[in-house]
Amino acid sequence: MASCANANKYKICCDDLDLNSRYTTKDDPSLKQFTQFVLTQEHWNKKVSNYNTYDTNAGRDIYDNVNQADFEYFRDIIKGGQYWFCEVRFTNKNPPTLDRIDNSHCH
Numbered sequence: 001m002a003s004c005a006n007a008n009k010y011k012i013c014c015d016d017l018d019l020n021s022r023y024t025t026k027d028d029p030s031l032k033q034f035t036q037f038v039l040t041q042e043h044w045n046k047k048v049s050n051y052n053t054y055d056t057n058a059g060r061d062i063y064d065n066v067n068q069a070d071f072e073y074f075r076d077i078i079k080g081g082q083y084w085f086c087e088v089r090f091t092n093k094n095p096p097t098l099d100r101i102d103n104s105h106c107h
Helices: 002-014 041-057 068-078
Strands: none
Touching: 041 068
16 A cells, blocks of 8 residues: 555656756756866776776676776866756766666676
C-alpha cells in the first residue's frame, strides 16, 4: 500500500513535467554571482586517472577512454559552458563531469 501511495505521489508531481522544456532556477546564486570553472591540466589529469581506475575496477575496457591528450579539446568545450538540461553555468561549486549515459561503455 505504501508503494502505491508513493507511486501516486510521484505521478502527481511529474504530470506537468515537459522533458522538452528547459527548467532553470532564477534564484540560484550560480546564475547571479559565480566564479567560472577553469579546467586546468592538473585537474584534468586527476579526472582521467580516476575514470580509468573506476572503469578498470568495474571490468570495463579503458582503450577508448578520454586521456590526458584530450585536455585542450575539453577545456575549449567547458570554457563558458553550462549544463544542457538546466542551463546552470559551470562554476567552482558546480564543476562539469563526464557522465556516462550507458554504463556498459567507458568514459
